Amino acid sequence: MKKLDSLILQYKKGECELITLFEEIVKSKKYLPFEKLNYLSKKLDIPLAKLYTTASFYSLIPTAKKGKYIIRVCNNLSCNLNGSETILEMLKKELKINLGETTKDGKFSLELTSCIGQCDSAPAMLINNKPYVKLDKTKVRKILRELK
Amino acid sequence: MKIKLNGKWVLAEEGETILKVAERNKIHIPTLCYHPDLKPQGRCRVCLVEVHGKLVTSCDTKIKDKMEIITNTKRVADARKLNIELLCSNYSGEKELEFSVVAKELGIKKSIFEKTIKEIKSPMEKDNMKCLLCGRCVQVCGVVQKINNIEFAGRGVSSRITIPYDLSVKDTPCTFCGQCALYCPSNAIREKAYNKKAVKTMMEEMDKLINKKKFVIAQTAPAVRASLGEMFGMKPGTLVTGKMVTALRKIGFDKVFDTDFGADLTIMEEASEFIERMKSKKNLPLITSCCPAWIKFAEQTYPFLLKNISSCKSPHQMVGAIAKTYYAQKIGVKPEDLMVVSIMPCIAKKFEANRPELKTAGCNDVDVVLTTREIGRMIKTKNINFTKLKDEEFDEPLGISSGGGAIFGVTGGVMEAALRVAYEILTGKILQKLDFIQVRGLEGIKESDVKIGNQTIKVAVVHGLGNIREFIESGRWKNYHFIEMMACPGGCIGGGGQPRPTTNEIRRKRMEAIYRQDKSMELRMSNKNPAVQELYSEFLGKPLGKMSKKLLHTKYKKRKVKFT
Numbered sequence: 001m002k003k004l005d006s007l008i009l010q011y012k013k014g015e016c017e018l019i020t021l022f023e024e025i026v027k028s029k030k031y032l033p034f035e036k037l038n039y040l041s042k043k044l045d046i047p048l049a050k051l052y053t054t055a056s057f058y059s060l061i062p063t064a065k066k067g068k069y070i071i072r073v074c075n076n077l078s079c080n081l082n083g084s085e086t087i088l089e090m091l092k093k094e095l096k097i098n099l100g101e102t103t104k105d106g107k108f109s110l111e112l113t114s115c116i117g118q119c120d121s122a123p124a125m126l127i128n129n130k131p132y133v134k135l136d137k138t139k140v141r142k143i144l145r146e147l148k
Numbered sequence: 149m150k151i152k153l154n155g156k157w158v159l160a161e162e163g164e165t166i167l168k169v170a171e172r173n174k175i176h177i178p179t180l181c182y183h184p185d186l187k188p189q190g191r192c193r194v195c196l197v198e199v200h201g202k203l204v205t206s207c208d209t210k211i212k213d214k215m216e217i218i219t220n221t222k223r224v225a226d227a228r229k230l231n232i233e234l235l236c237s238n239y240s241g242e243k244e245l246e247f248s249v250v251a252k253e254l255g256i257k258k259s260i261f262e263k264t265i266k267e268i269k270s271p272m273e274k275d276n277m278k279c280l281l282c283g284r285c286v287q288v289c290g291v292v293q294k295i296n297n298i299e300f301a302g303r304g305v306s307s308r309i310t311i312p313y314d315l316s317v318k319d320t321p322c323t324f325c326g327q328c329a330l331y332c333p334s335n336a337i338r339e340k341a342y343n344k345k346a347v348k349t350m351m352e353e354m355d356k357l358i359n360k361k362k363f364v365i366a367q368t369a370p371a372v373r374a375s376l377g378e379m380f381g382m383k384p385g386t387l388v389t390g391k392m393v394t395a396l397r398k399i400g401f402d403k404v405f406d407t408d409f410g411a412d413l414t415i416m417e418e419a420s421e422f423i424e425r426m427k428s429k430k431n432l433p434l435i436t437s438c439c440p441a442w443i444k445f446a447e448q449t450y451p452f453l454l455k456n457i458s459s460c461k462s463p464h465q466m467v468g469a470i471a472k473t474y475y476a477q478k479i480g481v482k483p484e485d486l487m488v489v490s491i492m493p494c495i496a497k498k499f500e501a502n503r504p505e506l507k508t509a510g511c512n513d514v515d516v517v518l519t520t521r522e523i524g525r526m527i528k529t530k531n532i533n534f535t536k537l538k539d540e541e542f543d544e545p546l547g548i549s550s551g552g553g554a555i556f557g558v559t560g561g562v563m564e565a566a567l568r569v570a571y572e573i574l575t576g577k578i579l580q581k582l583d584f585i586q587v588r589g590l591e592g593i594k595e596s597d598v599k600i601g602n603q604t605i606k607v608a609v610v611h612g613l614g615n616i617r618e619f620i621e622s623g624r625w626k627n628y629h630f631i632e633m634m635a636c637p638g639g640c641i642g643g644g645g646q647p648r649p650t651t652n653e654i655r656r657k658r659m660e661a662i663y664r665q666d667k668s669m670e671l672r673m674s675n676k677n678p679a680v681q682e683l684y685s686e687f688l689g690k691p692l693g694k695m696s697k698k699l700l701h702t703k704y705k706k707r708k709v710k711f712t
Contacts, residue, residue: 034313038711047296048711052312056301063313 004036008043018054022061030070031062059113067102067109069147072126075112078119087123087135088112094144107148152216166197166206166217175219178228178250180235180333181282182207184651185637187291192282193231194250198224235280246333246649247280271324271340271498272317278336279309285328285337292637294614297322312711319710321448325441325613325635326495326644339495339519339645350518351526354400357487363479364487366401367467367546368392370408371493371557371640372520374661378647378654379524380534385657387665390539395527396491397540405471406542407490408549410463411556411565413470413683414438415674417460417700418562419569420691422630426603431455433608433628436562438462440500441635441644445613447707450620459701461513463556464490464497465506467546468513469699474687475546476509483509489516491523493557493643496635505702519645548679551582551665551672558659559611559639560587560594563632567598567607569675575601582672588663590638590652593619595628605629612637 004024025036032055041048055061059072073079073088088110092098095108102109118124121133132143149160153173160169165188170177181192190205197206198218206219218224232250283300286309290296297320301310311320329337357364377386396404422434437443437458446453461469468490472483490497494517500506501514518526527534541547552565564584571579586596587607592615595608606627610619611634619625636642638655641662671677688695 034315034710037312041711047290047299048312049290049296049299053299053301057303 004040005043008040018051019058019061022055022058026061031065033065037063059111065102068107069127070109070111072111072113072116074114074116074118074122074124074126076115076119078115078122079124082122084123084125084135086137087125087140090137090140091144094141149211149213151211151214154218154220160211162211164211166199166204166209166211166215167195169211170197170206170217170219177206177219178253179207180232180247180250180280181284183284183331183649184653185292186284186287186331189283189287192235192280194228194235196224196227196231203227248334250333271495272322272326272329272337273340274309274337276308276336278334280334280336281307281309282333283309284331284333285309288327288331292612292614293323293325293327293635294617295321295323295325298328315710321445321709321712323441323445323613323635324496324499324644327636328644329495330642330644330646330648330650332648339498339522348529350522351399351529362485362487363402363481364400364489365403365405365471366396366489366491367405367407367410367464367471368396368491369464369493369557369640370411370554370561370662371643371646371658372491372523374557374641374658374665375493375646376520376524377534379521379528382535383657384654385661387661388534389665390541391534391537393542394537394540395532395534396523398532399526399530401489403543403546405467405546406549406553407464407467407492408553408556409546409677409679410465410467410470411438411553411562412550412674412677412680413466413700414460414463414556415552415562415565415569416680416684416691417696418458419566419573419674421458421460422566422570423573424692426605426629433625433631434458435625436632438556438562439496439634439636440494441496441613442616442633443704444496444499444707445616445635447704448709449617449712451706453620453625454704454706457704459703461506461700461702462497462500463553464492464517465500465513465702466700469508470683471546472508472511472513473699474683484511487515488513489518490514491518491520493520493640493646494636495519495644497645508699520643520647521645524647545679545682548677549671550674550677551667551669552674553677554669555662555666557640557662558588559634560584560589560609560632561639561662563587563607563609563630565674566630567600567605568673570605571600572673572675574603579673587632588659590656590659592637593624607631610634611639 007021007024022032025032037051038048041051055063073084075084091110095103097103097110099110116124116126118131118133123135124131124133149162150157151160158173167177177195180194182188188208190208193205195206196203198221200216286298289298298309298311300307302308373387373389373392376392377388378384393404425432425434433456435457437460468488471488472486476483476486498517501517506513552568555561555564564587567584568579568582587594587609592612593610598605598607607630608628609632610616613635616633641658642650642655
């Protein structure tokens with residue numbers, strides 16, 4: 001909270017620095033809780049709905065509580081051509097959840113992401129911001145087993 | 149400036165948009181997200197035209213000197229058509245809506261894609277299947293009403309309009325003013341019953357009640373008679389009082405009463421309250437309490453003003469309370485066998501009618517609230533040919549009203565009606581000039597010094613929640629004795645339950661109709677209403693008396709919401 005307050009002071013009133021503030025919250029909370037965003041709204045004098053709009057635009061700024069491991073499958077051109085959809089379908093089956101959902105035990109969340117710069121080793125995905133590349137079925141199964 | 153429009157040179161002024169110039173030159177360009185009261189957004193891309201070989205949106209593109217604009221090429225037509233077709237993907241057709249009109253104009257009949265429905269808990273609902281993401285609701289909630297409760301969320305194909313964090317609407321600062329629904333061109337945001345299926349169930353429910361020998365009473369708000377005709381293709385500003393009464397009887401209501409009667413009653417109580425506060429100099433300024441959206445707004449955002457707000461119930465609640473006591477006694481019916489249905493230009497009234505504190509004799513003052521749009525739909529569903537109906541009169545005694553009650557439907561009306569009566573009570577003289585022109589009109593904040601006897605009364609009239617916010621937060625409210633607040637721009641004639649479309653132009657026409665009605669009435673002062681006088685002598689005693697306080701007044705309390 002202290003860090004956040006000092007950041008707010010540093011940036012004063014303006015919408016252009018919002019992302020830095022959001023990132024600071026996401027760093028400690030893993031997502032953007034309502035209470036924090038409401039606090040920002042009051043401090044910055046920007047309507048809550050406007051802040052929510054901005055936050056909801058970015059896949060890396062979640063607005064709902066996520067699982068311990070957030071799996072983000074890249075679905076851009078290279079990954080898609082190299083079979084990212086098969087990987088996605090398999091993850092859905094293994095974890096028994098749909099896109100945007102979290103497993104009941106609160107361990108895994110499944111999402112899509114835009115390009116993560118791993119086009120040379122497609123298909124790729126992020127788990128808690130760590131890239132996993134050149135994926136195939138056996139590899140994904142192994143990764144999941146290790147995390148479970 | 150000179151520009152070439154479809155091959156013809158025409159004059160235009162700097163700062164004008166292509167759409168404005170085209171309209172002036174009688175060239176029709178279809179529009180959808182554009183609304184004359186709001187800032188153009190260029191979002192739906194239906195108003196495309198060709199400028200120097202490029203497609204641009206005409207609603208927000210300003211003209212430049214020697215610009216060459218073509219509005220009727222095949223390329224333009226195809227692009228418009230494609231855009232509407234894509235918008236159709238979210239839509240499941242209803243004929244009379246603005247969106248359907250535009251779609252029909254471009255020759256499109258059916259949608260090819262599908263989406264899911266999502267409901268919000270409240271007197272209102274949102275149907276994502278019909279949302280075109282035109283953004284009118286976002287603008288009216290944020291820029292006009294300054295509530296900022298809904299916004300876009302997500303991006304690309306998954307973008308949608310929502311309340312932050314998809315909170316339940318009852319936790320949010322939404323006042324149910326319903327302007328978002330009023331500006332919606334595709335009926336995606338609407339009052340809860342406003343779709344075909346719901347209206348049908350509602351009618352079945354009503355038939356059941358009538359069969360069960362319940363005594364069902366309808367009452368109609370002052371603003372409904374100036375707008376209901378629009379639902380049946382009549383010109384804005386047509387008064388349909390008589391036809392409306394006939395239609396309601398045909399639907400099956402046992403009695404049709406007038407909320408204007410309640411308005412007269414409100415004036416008796418409120419004017420007395422004002423005079424009392426002027427004498428004691430306590431809790432001034434007095435602020436009006438007729439508007440339920442304003443009351444909710446004050447309860448959640450400005451609780452320090454609650455002591456200033458008049459304790460009077462709103463007019464339709466007064467009619468409900470009187471119907472369930474005085475009138476029920478008179479006709480020998482038990483209050484619980486009597487049902488009151490209010491026909492209102494308002495969505496917030498649905499919320500108001502369910503307030504637990506607004507009860508009389510153990511049951512709600514008002515049982516059901518229907519909007520102008522809903523009653524219009526019901527009349528259509530019953531296959532009543534509205535425009536050909538004969539005129540009938542309201543039932544007595546709660547159908548007798550004065551011009552003072554009639555003008556409650558427009559901004560400034562409550563103030564004017566109260567001043568008329570306050571003048572007579574304070575001076576004991578008969579008021580010669582009945583029109584208080586200075587509180588009329590569509591200006592956001594109107595103020596005036598009114599001389600009554602040797603006193604100068606400072607009054608203000610504010611409408612539109614955005615204007616109210618500015619008025620309170622700047623501290624200006626402290627400078628007055630008496631303030632009228634209405635949440636919707638224009639007052640009830642521009643209410644959230646009124647026929648679509650509603651623009652400032654249409655508001656003005658409805659307003660003129662209401663003042664025309666006031667002028668044509670013999671009885672223009674609320675205190676001269678014989679039915680009101682009889683009610684006081686037979687039943688209530690005097691204004692602010694024990695019985696009045698019990699039946700016609702209420703209390704407010706601070707309301708908690710998750711954010712403001």
